[in-house]
Amino acid sequence: MALPTMQTSRLRLCPLAERNRDDLIDLDSDPQVMKYVHNGRPLTQEEAIQDHQERLSASRQVPGLGYWAGYLDGAFIGWGALAPIQSGGETFHAQKAELGYRISPRFWRQGYAKEMARELLRYGFEELGLMEILGQTMAVNEASRATMKACGMRHVRTFYVDFEDPIPGTEEGEVEYIITREEWVRFHLVSK
Numbered sequence: 001m002a003l004p005t006m007q008t009s010r011l012r013l014c015p016l017a018e019r020n021r022d023d024l025i026d027l028d029s030d031p032q033v034m035k036y037v038h039n040g041r042p043l044t045q046e047e048a049i050q051d052h053q054e055r056l057s058a059s060r061q062v063p064g065l066g067y068w069a070g071y072l073d074g075a076f077i078g079w080g081a082l083a084p085i086q087s088g089g090e091t092f093h094a095q096k097a098e099l100g101y102r103i104s105p106r107f108w109r110q111g112y113a114k115e116m117a118r119e120l121l122r123y124g125f126e127e128l129g130l131m132e133i134l135g136q137t138m139a140v141n142e143a144s145r146a147t148m149k150a151c152g153m154r155h156v157r158t159f160y161v162d163f164e165d166p167i168p169g170t171e172e173g174e175v176e177y178i179i180t181r182e183e184w185v186r187f188h189l190v191s192k
């Protein structure tokens with residue numbers, strides 16, 4: 001199943017493609033964007049290319065799941081994902097996916113991550129028939145937490161990971177947010 005192109009009120013979400021390589025190099029080389037992801041530092045060009053390739057492969061693992069490039073009037077603003085979740089070995093959960101997003105700072109605080117994420121939740125529940133969507137971020141990543149909350153997701157746990165090279169804020173832990181299909185149906189009705 002090829003990933004669909006989706007349209008929100010302001011954004012066009014197109015399946016992430018080879019042609020987005022330079023967009024992702026720009027995004028991932030920005031220290032503000034990378035502050036709470038990976039090792040907390042901008043990626044080199046080689047690392048960004050490798051990550052881009054990994055995202056393209058992830059988009060081929062489970063039908064319907066993957067990464068989308070967001071465009072505003074033809075300009076790339078960032079990406080959103082409903083990524084497959086491994087259930088052990090090479091297999092993936094059939095009815096769960098992980099929400100993710102990364103937006104270029106000049107587009108921050110204008111509601112684009114929320115708009116993109118809500119469309120991905122709608123697609124995941126309505127079109128793919130998922131039962132649950134989760135998201136994880138560092139506890140100190142207020143923007144990411146607020147985005148999940150603004151999509152009706154709820155905080156279910158805080159957990160701690162031993163990183164080899166921890167970045168500031170790691171001591172506060174990582175947080176997980178979840179929304180089930182039933183919760184989304186209720187949220188979607190009241191937020192219309």
Ligand SMILES: CC(C)(COP(=O)(O)OP(=O)(O)OC[C@H]1O[C@@H](n2cnc3c(N)ncnc32)[C@H](O)[C@@H]1OP(=O)(O)O)[C@@H](O)C(=O)NCCC(=O)NCCS
Pocket residue numbers: 032033034036037101102103104107108109110111112113114115136137138141142143144146147150
């Ligand atoms: C997280 C991120 C995608 C949010 O993008 P955005 O387009 O600025 O978010 P939105 O404008 O859609 O805002 C969504 C919600 O978060 C809130 N928010 C956004 N940035 C915030 C911040 N820095 N602090 C607190 N709340 C914030 C908004 O007020 C909004 O909540 P509301 O609807 O209740 O008012 C963006 O900051 C980003 O790309 N960060 C770097 C990458 C990253 O950390 N990704 C997540 C990794 S898990």
